[in-house]
Structures are given as structure tokens and as C-alpha cells.
Amino acid sequence: MGRTRQAAGEAGKGCDGYFSFFSFLLYFMRFLPGWETTFRLPLGEVLSIIRPFHPRLGASMTQKKLTGAEIRQTFIDFFVEQKHTFVPSASLVPGGDSTLLFTNAGMVQFKDVFLGTDKRPYTRAVNSQKCMRVAGKHNDLEDVGRDDFHHTFFEMLGNWSFGDYYKKEAIAWAWQLLTEVWGLPKDKLYATCFKDEKGTIPADEDAAEIWKQQPGFDPSHVLFFGRKENFWEMAETGPCGPCSEIHIDRGEEFDNLAGKPHRCGVNGECTRFLELWNNVFIQYNRSGPDSLEPLPATHVDTGMGFERIVSVLQGVDSNYKIDLFQGALEAVRALTGDSVEQMYANFTPYRVIADHARAASFLIADGVVPGNVGRNYVCRMIIRRAARFGTKLGLREPFLAKVGEAIIAAYGDFYPELEKNRQPILDNLRREEIRFARTVESGTAFLQGLLDELKKSGQKVLDGRKAFDLYATYGLPFEIARDIAREEDLEVDEAGFRAGMEEHRLASGGGKAMGKLGGEDAEFYAGVLKGLQKAGELGPEGVAHNPYEWMQVEAPLLALAADGELLTEVDAGDRVEVLLPKTGFYVESGGQVSDTGSIRAADGSWEIEVDEMRKPSAGVIVHVGEVVFGHPKAGDPAIASVDAARRHDIMRNHTATHLMHAALHQVLGEHARQAGSLVAPDRLRFDFNHPEAMTPEQIERVERLVNEAVAADMLVMPNLKAREEAIAEGAMALFGEKYGETVRTITIAPESETDRHSYELCGGTHLERTSDVGVFLIVSESSAAAGVRRIEAVTGRGAYELIARRFKAIKQAAAALKSAVDEVPARVETLQNELAAARKQIAAFKTELALSTFNVQLSSVQTVNGVHLLVWEFPGADKDTLGQLADKFREKYPQNGVCVIGAVDGEQVIVMAAVTQDLIKRGIRAGDLAGHVSRQLGAGGGGAPHLAFGGGKDAAKLPAALASVRSWLEGKIK
RNA sequence: GGGGAUGUAGCUCAGCGGGAGAGCAGCGCCUUUGCAAGGCGAAGGCCACGGGUUCGAAUCCCGUCAUCUCCA
Known part of the structure; x- marks a missing residue:
């Protein structure tokens, strides 16, 4: 336990913690006999005693306390000493489990071991697992940060037995770690055990008995609870069993409901009693609602919320007051200028920002960048919510990157992926904040329109549904809408907003994006396997x-x-x-x-x-x-x-995928990491993180680099080695992939492994030499999701087909253009320019011709009751020309003029009617006139009062229709 | 996966069934000038793409694509 007892002289490093050893001591003094009567203080006063020793308040601090990092490490060390294998945290993106959005518990990466579909070289494991819980009954995103205990991201400490030790060891170790290593007071700890309220499943007397045997454990502290609290099931069917939880009584001063009537006790309602650690004993297999069968091998699965145990060991009343969060909180405080007291008085925004910045940093490190689908969407919402709470503190400029820095500093040692992805994390945080500011801005503009309307109508409350539409369409959050409305003394109807949300939820719920669950026949095949092994047919x-x-x-x-x-x-x-x-x-x-x-x-x-x-x-x-x-x-x-030919095509595409991955890193940077891949015989598809479209030059460079690597005829070398070793050597590992202890690596190198061109963990099949790829061609670059680009490419036979097809097309084009192949682009450009010029010229000629013909026609204007009327049929005129003729007419007769021209353009008959302004006032409208004429052609017409168009398909009726204009006009003028 | 919104000049957008517009930027000329600027003029557009409705579609309808956004 050397790590826990750091020498006083090394305390400098410990200063990033918040509470001193002194506070630690104070906390435990409370459990001493007589403490309550002689030295009982409310938390606030305890804080005031501690504060002078707070490192940032200037007092020198020479004494030692346990940091979060040390607590995590003592947990791991303790179980490693008990022959457990330390298994690093799995990615937040669960590998090969499409039913799960995020890793949400420590056992996720071991699920298949319990199900019997996966095997590990160890039977005891310990780890600290990164978890995310953002939805579901236990955690609504909107609630995180409003109290001291909920998180989106958190760590789960756990130890496991896969058919190895069981209750006796698990309980003894838990007790030993809590009381001896960490020194928690024995008389304040409680253990809960399972007792079925329905009486159908046997009570867990074993666990209760074992608890009573622990040294110093108060036998009256064993409590029994029913299925809800103490029976654990993975799903409707499958492995399950009773569990035993350890709770701590922190004393009355932690009772947040003190004075109010409430259930104060283990599994009660207040925060005096806290559940620390859940030990699950898997001993049954559930095959139906009423049938439990004992498992031949029993397992242990435990989970201890890391932030909570740290808060208890550091003697603070909030998960957010543990040392690991202090850097993040300080970063925000530095920006707001709040004092510590001010921060605690308005702690919610601080908690939200600290929690969300941490969650987003870890997500981005695992390749989940802000976007608009699935996990990426969650990442976006978390960042935006943090930004929103930032505005509550008066932070207008992007600030999350500063908080992200603090998170990386606090967690980078244990989770190197943070340090490794520092730049992408900070960039993505900042970019998303800017994007959010933009949508809020445009949403605000729409909201202002709604508010103005509201004020005009004299109302005070904005329809909640309208506010929701604003949210659904432009992403303007309700709270922001309400704040803006309040500035103008208006309200937003929240119930209506919620109703709109509910409707929207139902309307959207139709499309289920659930993949098939699989595993239905796992049991069947597990049985088949067992039979064949028994019969000696399989090893x-x-x-x-x-x-x-x-x-x-x-x-x-x-x-x-x-x-x-x-x-x-x-x-x-x-x-x-x-x-x-x-x-x-x-x-x-x-x-x-x-x-x-x-x-x-x-x-x-x-x-x-x-x-x-x-x-x-x-x-x-x-x-x-x-x-x-x-x-x-x-x-x-x-x-x-x-199928060997097909396989060879696949291998070409797979090796080319690695080469392209390397080329993308070279051209775009380290952030361009794989986010999805398809290696098929006819093509390869590769998704990678990149915030914007690639330029044609970048695409060309990637394509060229890959082809150069192909031409260099490099060696492709598979190797088996320990995962840790490969990763330490810098092999690229992919998120969302599950890797065993021994991994296969693919090295692409010119001569030896020391001069690597590409180095990835990969179980796929590859060529022996890169030259076998043949040719590599990028077919398309497009967007797969926000922040994710997708490249499709072909190699070998597929590339040949593409080249042949393209080459044929360009040869045909060259032949048609009567030019050399290389000159086709230049030739096309020239032709386009010539065509544009010619078209313009033709249009000009047409107009000129029409105008000159029209000039002649202008002399044949009739006069009807003092109105100048021109009715004319002009074959071949188009709409544009007719418009210009109307202008010409009005130029000549600015007053008292009516002009109707009919034209036959191909099959199409067009009628144009123009009327001067003064006649419009007398009720003569061009629209009416165009309609009158067009109706006789079997169609409609209309337009503005001064200029209108109509038409039809029947050219033969045009002369008669035009002839009717005069009498129509006579009827109007009277 | 589903709902909503948006694709118009280089940029920001208006127009939302009848002749493609404004502001800014860019170009030319002029005026003024310490800097800033002002005036005039021309240029710039497959109104995202493909169908349909209509005499007529940037405008209405359907589909595709892209971007934004919400819900899963």
C-alpha cells in the first residue's frame, strides 16, 4: 500500500486536491465516541475550520491526504495483490454491442464472459471503467448538475471473478479494503443482503453469515431487502443472482432532509446513508419468468461509484467537491471572478459545466465527436448544455476548452487517451460552442419575430408549441427562449412546450434503429459445442x-x-x-x-x-x-x-485501407482517425473524423501517397503480441473494437519493422506486399455525419474497371470534340465560353429584330374611345421578347395605352397584355385581359395589372381570340 | 431510423405562381482626401439536382442530395 502513504515532503503534488489531511481527520473524528456531543458542528462550520488549510487560500499545507488518483490506484493495487489482472477501461463506445449507446457499467466489457460466448486468459479481474449514463430512468440529462451526486460520465471501480472465488472472498476483501486500507469506521458500515419478498427465490443467508464473521462488523448491521434492491438481472433471461450492498452512515449532519419527515436509513430517502459498493453474486440462469437454474460456475461482479467513494474518503458533501473536479471548477471560477463562497452559493452551473466538460472530453477522446446522430448527438447536447449554463454565469465567449484542459490535467495520467487527443478535444469543444452560438443567434432572430407579433396582439404568454417548434427546428433551447422573453416582460408557456415535445417524441418514435439482438441461438450452439467436445470431436x-x-x-x-x-x-x-x-x-x-x-x-x-x-x-x-x-x-x-479470387480482392482493399489511413494522417493530421470501415471485394469505404470537406487537392494527395506506397512494394507483416506492448509501440487501435490480451498487428514497412509506414491492430487478411494492390483510386469523398467524412475507393480489378470505363468516356468525348484527350478540358471550356457568347448574341439579335419589326407595327395602333390599342400576332417571339416589346410600347404611349401581342413559339401559344398606369386606375387590368384572351385558347392567364401573360396550346384559335380584345376593351371603357 | 427548417450573385439574405433583386465584397471610372469615405457604371445567376402540376415554377407538389435542428 506504499502509494497511499506518501511522505509529507512530497505533498507539493498533493496540492491539487481540495481538502487537507486535516479535513480528513475531522471527518473521522466525528465517528469517535462522544464526538457528537462534544464537538458537533454543522458542515458550514467544518468548512470554515478547514478553509485556512485550503491550498489556494494561502495556508501552507504540509500534511498528506488521499487524492482521487491515489484512491483509484489503491483499489487496483489491492485487488492485484489478490491475484487479479488489471484490465484497462474499455472504450465508452461498446465494442460489438449495438443495443448499447455507451458503456454504462463496469461489466459491459465482460458481458460475453458471463454469457459464455467469450473467454479470457484470467479468472480474476479488476478495473476502473469509464461509464456514461445520459438517458433512462436513473439519469435525465436535464437533472445532472442540479444535485451533488448525478453525473453523465463517471468511473466505476470493480473486481470480478469468472467462475473463480465467490462470496466469502469477495466480502472479506471488500471489508478489508474499506476498513483497513481506507480506514472507514467499522461501526458506520451496513451490509444489505437479499431476501425475496415473494418467497420464491431462496434468501442469501450465505452472504449474511459471511458478513457477520467479518472482524469488527456489527452483526445487527446486516439488513435484508427484496428484489428491487438486492437481486440483479442482466436481462429478461440470462445470468442473474443476489447482491450484497455496503452502505455507510455519514452522520446526521449529512442529512439533507433533516427536520422534515422522511425515511432516514439504509436505502432511505436522504443523503445521510450512502450506498458505496454493490457486490453481485451470479449463481442462477434465468430461462423464463418463473424458472431459475443454478449455474455450474458462479461469478462475482462488483461496482463501486468512484466519485462517491472519493467524496466519502475526502470527507466532502458533494461529488463535485472531490479533488479531481477542482481544476475544472477553478478554471470556470477564474473566468467568472466568483469567490469560492459565491461559487457554492450558485453551484449548479459550476457542477453542470464541470461534469459536462469531463464527459465531453472523454467522449471525444474515444472518437465520439459532436454531431447530429446517435452518440455524436449526445456529445453535442452535453457540450451545448454546458455552454448554456456558462451563459448563466455570464460567459459569452467559448470557454469549455479551458475546462477541458483542467480535465485532461486531472485525468490524463490514468487515461492516456485524453493526453493523446488533447488537440481534438479542445478543438471540438471550441468548435461546438461556436456552432451553438450561431444556432442560438439565428433562433433568437426567429423568436424575436414571434415576440413582436405577441406584443402587437397585446398578449403576454408565448404559445409553448411555437416555442417548441423553434427548438425542434432551430435548436433554440426552451430556457434561452424563456430568458429572452422575460427580458421583454413576456412569458413562455412551459406546459405547451412539454406537450409539443411529447407529440414530437411520439411522431419520431416510429422508426426504431434497433439492430438485431443476435445471440438467440447462442445457447443452442454452446450446447452443440459441449456435446462435440465431450465426444472428442472438438478440442x-x-x-x-x-x-x-x-x-x-x-x-x-x-x-x-x-x-x-x-x-x-x-x-x-x-x-x-x-x-x-x-x-x-x-x-x-x-x-x-x-x-x-x-x-x-x-x-x-x-x-x-x-x-x-x-x-x-x-x-x-x-x-x-x-x-x-x-x-x-x-x-x-x-x-x-x-472463394479465392473474391478473397484476393478483399485483401487488396484491406491493405489499401491501411495505406489510406496512414496517408490521411499525413495529409490531414493525427485527428483523422478511423470512425468506421467497410472492406468488401468490390470497394472499400472508410469513415474518419475530420471537421470539414477535403479539398480536391487533399484528395488527390491522399490518392497519390497511397499509390506511391503501393509502387514502393513494401512488406505487409502480421505479428502477434501482447496488446499492451503493441499499444505502447504506437500501434493504431480503433474505438468500438474489442481486443483480447493478445492482438494481431499489421505492419507495413519498406524493409524492416523499425521504419514503419503503417502500424495497426487488425485481425483482417492482408496482402504480402503492397504492390499487389495494383492501383488505388478514390471514387468519392462525402459526409457521413457531422464531423465525419467518408471516402469510397477501389483497387485492383475494381480500379481497372473504373479506369477502363472512364477512359472510354473521355476518348469518346475527345473524338466528338475532335481534340486530343489531354486537351479535352481546355476545349470544353472554350466551347462553353463560345456557347454563352453566341447565346447572348442570338438573344440580342432576336430582341433587335423584334423591336425593329415592332416599330413598324406601332404605326398601326387603333384608337378605341381615346385609348391607344395595339393588337398583334408576332410569330416566334418568346416571353422575354414580349416583355421588352411591352416596354417599348409604353415608351411610345406612356398613357392611354393597351397592347396585346400573341405569339406562337413551337407548340406553345403565348399571350402578353400590357396596360399603362393611368388605365389601371380606370379598372383596366392587364391580368384580366390576359385571362380573357387565354380562356379562349383553352387555358388560363394572369399577372400584374400592368403586365400579364397567358397562353394555350391551340394556335388556330389565336386570331379569333386576339380579335375579341377590341370589344372587351370597349366594354370596359364606357 | 423519424419529424421540422434551409439550399437564390463571391458573402449575408429578400422575393414565395406572372419580366431574377438588395446590401456588402470584387472590378472600372469620377470626386474627395490626413485617414475614413462618397458618386457613377458595368460585370457577376442551370434560383441545389431530378420529376410533376400549370398557359406560365426560383415560387406549389413529389423524389434525391447537402447543410442546420429536434426526437429515438
Whole structure:
């Protein structure tokens, strides 16, 4: 436990903490006999005693206290000493689990171990897991920061037993760590155990008994609770069991409901009693609502909220007052100029900002950048909410990057991904704040319009639905809308807003984005595997798999199955799942698609075409396909062959993907990390983080760099090594991927591994030399999500096809242009310019011609009751020309003029009517006139009073229609 | 995945069934000038793309794409 007892002389480093050893001492003194009567102080006074020793208030601090980092480390060290393997925190993005938005508990990365579909080289594990809880009944984003205990992001300390130790050890260690290592007072700790209120599941007397045996444990502190508190289930079915929680009584001064009637006790309502640690004992498998079966192997899964235990050990009344948050809070305080007292008096915005800046920093470090879908959207909302609370503190300029710096400083040592991604974190925070400011600005403009209308109508309350529309459409949050309204002495109807939100939620809920859950037949195949292992047909590792070397294997059909049933024989046309003792077929992983191929009888009597590969359970790989001919029977000797040409195309695309990843880093920077990948035979698709569209030059450079790497004929070398080692060497690991302890790395290098061109963790199949890629061509660069760009590219055969097709097109173009291929672009440009000029000229000529003809026509103007009337049919005139003629007419007859011109342009008949301003006042409108004429042509017409158009398809009726203008006018003038 | 909004001159936008506009920037000329500026003029547009409705679509309808935004 050397780390916990740091020498006084080293206290300088400890100064980033908030509370001194003195406060630590004070806290525990409270548990001493007689404390309550002799030295009882409310928290505020305790703080005032402590404050002189606060490092930032100037007092020298020479004494030692336990920092958050040290608490985390003592936990890990303690269990490592008990032969646990330290497993680093998994990414916040759960690998291979589409049902989960974020890793939300320590056991997420071990879920498959409990389910039996994954195996680990260790049976005891300890870690501190990064978790996010942003939605659900326990945590609504809007509530985080309003109290002292909720977080979006938090750490979960945990120790695990996979079929190894059980209750006895787990409880003893928990007790030892809490009381001996961390020194918590034994008489203040309580343990809860399970007792079924329905009486159908046996009570956990074992755990209760073990608790009573712990040294110094008060036997009366064992309490029993029912299913809600003390029975843990992963899902409707699957592993489950009773759990035992450890609670602490912090004393009356932590009772936030003191004086009010409430349930004050373990699992009560106030904050005096806190749950510290949950130990889950997995001993059953639930196969239905009423059926529990004992598991052959029992497991332990524990979880202790890190921030909470730190707050208890540091003796503070808020998770946000632990040392790890102080840097972030200070960063905000430096900007607002608040004193510590002022900050505590208005703590909510500070808490929100500290929490959200931390969550966003960790998210971005794990590749979740602000965006408008899925996880990225959550990241955006968190940043925007922090920014919103910043404005409550008067912070107008982007400020979160400063808080992010503090977070990186506090957590970077234990979570190196923060330090490694410093720049992307700070950039993304800042960029998102700016983006938010922009949407708020435009939303505010719309809101102002609504408020002005409201004031005009003399009302005081803005319709909540309108406010919601503003939110849904322009992203203007309710609170901001309300604040702005209040500045003008107006209100926003909140109930209406909520109603609008609810409607919107229902309207949007229709499209479920749930992937298929999978795992339905996990149990079936686990059973099949066990049977085959028992019969000696499969080894302990299950199906042997080597997609790197075995393009063709000879083996008997171990099992045939369909719809979760074993079959002995199948017929042509049947869809069937085939289990072989070994296979070289690649199973989709890391973006590379599964292999296809065939399984044939050794004697040629039947064949199955394989089009899908599955891994339903640990150690089981099945080929899925259709029987082409014959009657395959279980046990038949067979030959399984991967479609080699297709596989080769895939390998070209996979190696090219690595080369492109490296080229993107070179051209765009380190932030351009993989965010998704598809490696198919005909193309590759690669998503990566990048805030803006690539320029054509950048795309060209990437393409060129990849082709240069291809031409350099570099070696592609796979290697197996320990994950830690590979990562320490700088191998690129991907987020959302699950890696075992031993990983496969792919090095692309000219000669030796020391001069690497590319180095990634990758389980995919690759070429031996880069030159085998052939040609690499980028087909498109587009947006996949905000902040994520997508490149599609082709190689080898696909690239040849593309080149051939493009080349043919350009040759045809060159031939048509009667120019050399290289001169096509220049030639096209010249032609375009010439065409534009010619068009302009033609238009000018047409107008000129029309005007000169029209000039002649102007002499034939009739006079109807003193009004100048020109009715004319002008073949071939278009609309533009007619408009100009109208101008010409009004130039000549600025008053008392009516002009109607009909034109036949192809099949189209156009009628234009123009009237001078003075006649409009007398009720003669061009629109009416155009309508009158057009109706006779079987169509409508209309327009402005001074100029209108109409038309029709029947040219033969035009003369008669035009002739009717005179009488129409006579009727109007009277 | 679903709902809403927006794509018009280099930029910011107006127009929202009848002849494509404004401000700013850029260009030319003029005036003025310590700096700033002012005046005049010309240029600049497949009104995102593809269908449809209509005599007529930037404008209405449908689809596609892109951007913004909300809900999952």
C-alpha cells in the first residue's frame, strides 16, 4: 500500500486536491465516541475550520491526504495483490454491442464472459471503467448538475471473478479494503443482503453469515431487502443472482432532509446513508419468468461509484467537491471572478459545466465527436448544455476548452487517451460552442419575430408549441427562449412546450434503429459445442480457425443445423448451417466482410454454396449456405474452399485501407482517425473524423501517397503480441473494437519493422506486399455525419474497371470534340465560353429584330374611345421578347395605352397584355385581359395589372381570340 | 431510423405562381482626401439536382442530395 502513504515532503503534488489531511481527520473524528456531543458542528462550520488549510487560500499545507488518483490506484493495487489482472477501461463506445449507446457499467466489457460466448486468459479481474449514463430512468440529462451526486460520465471501480472465488472472498476483501486500507469506521458500515419478498427465490443467508464473521462488523448491521434492491438481472433471461450492498452512515449532519419527515436509513430517502459498493453474486440462469437454474460456475461482479467513494474518503458533501473536479471548477471560477463562497452559493452551473466538460472530453477522446446522430448527438447536447449554463454565469465567449484542459490535467495520467487527443478535444469543444452560438443567434432572430407579433396582439404568454417548434427546428433551447422573453416582460408557456415535445417524441418514435439482438441461438450452439467436445470431436478451443493460411481444408461435416435444430441429412435447395472442426473462412470483423465459397463432398456427391459466416457462441463458427445439389449428411468427409479470387480482392482493399489511413494522417493530421470501415471485394469505404470537406487537392494527395506506397512494394507483416506492448509501440487501435490480451498487428514497412509506414491492430487478411494492390483510386469523398467524412475507393480489378470505363468516356468525348484527350478540358471550356457568347448574341439579335419589326407595327395602333390599342400576332417571339416589346410600347404611349401581342413559339401559344398606369386606375387590368384572351385558347392567364401573360396550346384559335380584345376593351371603357 | 427548417450573385439574405433583386465584397471610372469615405457604371445567376402540376415554377407538389435542428 506504499502509494497511499506518501511522505509529507512530497505533498507539493498533493496540492491539487481540495481538502487537507486535516479535513480528513475531522471527518473521522466525528465517528469517535462522544464526538457528537462534544464537538458537533454543522458542515458550514467544518468548512470554515478547514478553509485556512485550503491550498489556494494561502495556508501552507504540509500534511498528506488521499487524492482521487491515489484512491483509484489503491483499489487496483489491492485487488492485484489478490491475484487479479488489471484490465484497462474499455472504450465508452461498446465494442460489438449495438443495443448499447455507451458503456454504462463496469461489466459491459465482460458481458460475453458471463454469457459464455467469450473467454479470457484470467479468472480474476479488476478495473476502473469509464461509464456514461445520459438517458433512462436513473439519469435525465436535464437533472445532472442540479444535485451533488448525478453525473453523465463517471468511473466505476470493480473486481470480478469468472467462475473463480465467490462470496466469502469477495466480502472479506471488500471489508478489508474499506476498513483497513481506507480506514472507514467499522461501526458506520451496513451490509444489505437479499431476501425475496415473494418467497420464491431462496434468501442469501450465505452472504449474511459471511458478513457477520467479518472482524469488527456489527452483526445487527446486516439488513435484508427484496428484489428491487438486492437481486440483479442482466436481462429478461440470462445470468442473474443476489447482491450484497455496503452502505455507510455519514452522520446526521449529512442529512439533507433533516427536520422534515422522511425515511432516514439504509436505502432511505436522504443523503445521510450512502450506498458505496454493490457486490453481485451470479449463481442462477434465468430461462423464463418463473424458472431459475443454478449455474455450474458462479461469478462475482462488483461496482463501486468512484466519485462517491472519493467524496466519502475526502470527507466532502458533494461529488463535485472531490479533488479531481477542482481544476475544472477553478478554471470556470477564474473566468467568472466568483469567490469560492459565491461559487457554492450558485453551484449548479459550476457542477453542470464541470461534469459536462469531463464527459465531453472523454467522449471525444474515444472518437465520439459532436454531431447530429446517435452518440455524436449526445456529445453535442452535453457540450451545448454546458455552454448554456456558462451563459448563466455570464460567459459569452467559448470557454469549455479551458475546462477541458483542467480535465485532461486531472485525468490524463490514468487515461492516456485524453493526453493523446488533447488537440481534438479542445478543438471540438471550441468548435461546438461556436456552432451553438450561431444556432442560438439565428433562433433568437426567429423568436424575436414571434415576440413582436405577441406584443402587437397585446398578449403576454408565448404559445409553448411555437416555442417548441423553434427548438425542434432551430435548436433554440426552451430556457434561452424563456430568458429572452422575460427580458421583454413576456412569458413562455412551459406546459405547451412539454406537450409539443411529447407529440414530437411520439411522431419520431416510429422508426426504431434497433439492430438485431443476435445471440438467440447462442445457447443452442454452446450446447452443440459441449456435446462435440465431450465426444472428442472438438478440442477445448472449439472450432480451429485460421483465415490467414487455410484457403482450403479437408474435414468431416461435424454438424448440420437449421432453425436451432440439429439435422442428420439435408436436401438440395435447403438453407443450412454447417459446423466443421476447422475452417479458413473469414468471419466479418473489423469492417472486413465474411468470405464466401463452397463446401463439397470429398466424393463429389454434393455441394453447399456458403454465402454467410456466423460466430454464434465462443468457440463456434458456422458456415451458412444453400445446398446446390446432393444430400449432405452429418459425418460426410468434405472439402471447404474459400472463394479465392473474391478473397484476393478483399485483401487488396484491406491493405489499401491501411495505406489510406496512414496517408490521411499525413495529409490531414493525427485527428483523422478511423470512425468506421467497410472492406468488401468490390470497394472499400472508410469513415474518419475530420471537421470539414477535403479539398480536391487533399484528395488527390491522399490518392497519390497511397499509390506511391503501393509502387514502393513494401512488406505487409502480421505479428502477434501482447496488446499492451503493441499499444505502447504506437500501434493504431480503433474505438468500438474489442481486443483480447493478445492482438494481431499489421505492419507495413519498406524493409524492416523499425521504419514503419503503417502500424495497426487488425485481425483482417492482408496482402504480402503492397504492390499487389495494383492501383488505388478514390471514387468519392462525402459526409457521413457531422464531423465525419467518408471516402469510397477501389483497387485492383475494381480500379481497372473504373479506369477502363472512364477512359472510354473521355476518348469518346475527345473524338466528338475532335481534340486530343489531354486537351479535352481546355476545349470544353472554350466551347462553353463560345456557347454563352453566341447565346447572348442570338438573344440580342432576336430582341433587335423584334423591336425593329415592332416599330413598324406601332404605326398601326387603333384608337378605341381615346385609348391607344395595339393588337398583334408576332410569330416566334418568346416571353422575354414580349416583355421588352411591352416596354417599348409604353415608351411610345406612356398613357392611354393597351397592347396585346400573341405569339406562337413551337407548340406553345403565348399571350402578353400590357396596360399603362393611368388605365389601371380606370379598372383596366392587364391580368384580366390576359385571362380573357387565354380562356379562349383553352387555358388560363394572369399577372400584374400592368403586365400579364397567358397562353394555350391551340394556335388556330389565336386570331379569333386576339380579335375579341377590341370589344372587351370597349366594354370596359364606357 | 423519424419529424421540422434551409439550399437564390463571391458573402449575408429578400422575393414565395406572372419580366431574377438588395446590401456588402470584387472590378472600372469620377470626386474627395490626413485617414475614413462618397458618386457613377458595368460585370457577376442551370434560383441545389431530378420529376410533376400549370398557359406560365426560383415560387406549389413529389423524389434525391447537402447543410442546420429536434426526437429515438
